[in-house]
Amino acid sequence: MQVDEGIAILKENGHKYTDKRADILTYFIHAKGYRSAKALLAYMETSYTGISLDTIYRNLRLFEQLELLESREKNGEKLFKIACKSGTHHHHFICESCGLTKPLQKCPLPVYTEELADYHVNTHAFELYGLCPTCHNR
Amino acid sequence: MQVDEGIAILKENGHKYTDKRADILTYFIHAKGYRSAKALLAYMETSYTGISLDTIYRNLRLFEQLELLESREKNGEKLFKIACKSGTHHHHFICESCGLTKPLQKCPLPVYTEELADYHVNTHAFELYGLCPTCHNR
DNA sequence: TTTACAAATCGAAATGATTACGATAGAATA
DNA sequence: TATTCTATCGTAATCATTTCGATTTGTAAA
Numbered sequence: 001m002q003v004d005e006g007i008a009i010l011k012e013n014g015h016k017y018t019d020k021r022a023d024i025l026t027y028f029i030h031a032k033g034y035r036s037a038k039a040l041l042a043y044m045e046t047s048y049t050g051i052s053l054d055t056i057y058r059n060l061r062l063f064e065q066l067e068l069l070e071s072r073e074k075n076g077e078k079l080f081k082i083a084c085k086s087g088t089h090h091h092h093f094i095c096e097s098c099g100l101t102k103p104l105q106k107c108p109l110p111v112y113t114e115e116l117a118d119y120h121v122n123t124h125a126f127e128l129y130g131l132c133p134t135c136h137n138r
Numbered sequence: 139m140q141v142d143e144g145i146a147i148l149k150e151n152g153h154k155y156t157d158k159r160a161d162i163l164t165y166f167i168h169a170k171g172y173r174s175a176k177a178l179l180a181y182m183e184t185s186y187t188g189i190s191l192d193t194i195y196r197n198l199r200l201f202e203q204l205e206l207l208e209s210r211e212k213n214g215e216k217l218f219k220i221a222c223k224s225g226t227h228h229h230h231f232i233c234e235s236c237g238l239t240k241p242l243q244k245c246p247l248p249v250y251t252e253e254l255a256d257y258h259v260n261t262h263a264f265e266l267y268g269l270c271p272t273c274h275n276r
Numbered sequence: 277t278t279t280a281c282a283a284a285t286c287g288a289a290a291t292g293a294t295t296a297c298g299a300t301a302g303a304a305t306a
Numbered sequence: 307t308a309t310t311c312t313a314t315c316g317t318a319a320t321c322a323t324t325t326c327g328a329t330t331t332g333t334a335a336a
Contacts, residue, residue: 016303016312037293052315057294059313073211076323077293093250093257105253108246112231112266115243119231121268128250130259154283154332175322190286195323197284214294215322 001029001085006068013066023047024059025082028069033099034079072127093128097135104128139167139223144206151204161185162197163220166207170237172217210263231266235273242266 006025007017015021027043028035037056044051060080063069069080081101084090093102108126130136144163145155153159165181166173175194182189198218201207207218222228222241231240246264 014312018303018313020314050315052317053294054296054316055314061295073214076211076214076216078214093254093259096260102254102257104250106249108249108264111244111246111249112242116231116240116266116268118271119240119268120274121231121266122234123268124264124266126246126262126264128247128254128259128262130254130257130261133256136258152283156284156332158285188286190288191323192287192325193285199324 001068001082003029006063009066009068015062020044020048020051020055021059024063025068028063028080028082031081031099033095033101034072034081035099036077036079038077040080091126091128093130093132095132095135096129097131100132100134102132139206139220141167143223144201147204147206153200158182158186158189158193159197162201163206166201166218166220169219171232171239172210172212172219174215174217176215178218229264229266231268231270233270233273234267235269238270240270 003022003025006029007022010021011017023044024040027040037060040060041051041053041056044056060069060078064071064080067083070083071078071080073079079099081099084103089107091104091107093104094100095102109121109124112121141160141163145160148159149155161182162178165178175198178198179189179191179194182194198207198209198216202209202218205221208221209216209218211217219239227245229242229245231242232238233240247259247262250259
């Protein structure tokens, strides 16, 4: 995902370019994992003194709606990361220290074909949490 | 899980019996799946007019701490269900129609030993959603 | 049964994350 | 540049949850 692509998707959907939006995208593209609204705010304040909370949260919602960002919840707050462009179904390992997300190649669903033969499976949620090699060796 | 067992665990840990606590346990034992603090409050208010939010949230926290309840987050709120008494680690299939939860025998973790050889896995979340045989055939 | 005291509850205020709003600034288009 | 929405600002409101001083209650010992 490039900033340009994100901006293009914004415009296709009738939204305007702003430097703040480009910077928000840049922030999440460079962050390899989940980040909070608070963390984004801290980052944005370095470039835009007095930026409004409205701007932070409104754009986070917009980007998630446009599927430029994905989110999950933890300890009562929402965490965001750049969306995975690969259209194929996959799961993630999430580093609890730095937030890095590693896409996993396998899906555990086949494990249960036998056990749930009589059941109709619609969806599933699967995430692994721990420490990435970098954080583990520190 | 019986109400008596829950009360016993409360006492073993130096907490007192109250009718409200017994009723909270009853509520979650009879509930088929996850319930919100708000839903519990609505239920409790039918028996205890003017019950304090403090009582609701304090006991939810206590019960989760004592592992009588388990929780997950959705749409900015915490949802609770009665904990599974079997001490062994397992996952669930959850029927989206009737709320039935079927404990699963297998855990998908071994699938990833190779892929995450350099990673330190602490925890994982895995749930399957769909229709149980009864609901599917209706 | 009564007493004593820590724990539980109440009523209400505080907190933290998020959302909403009226006024102003700014991007896009002709 | 003039026009027209959209975006942002500054601040207030909202929602779930936590906290707190005062009061009540469970429970164990007298």
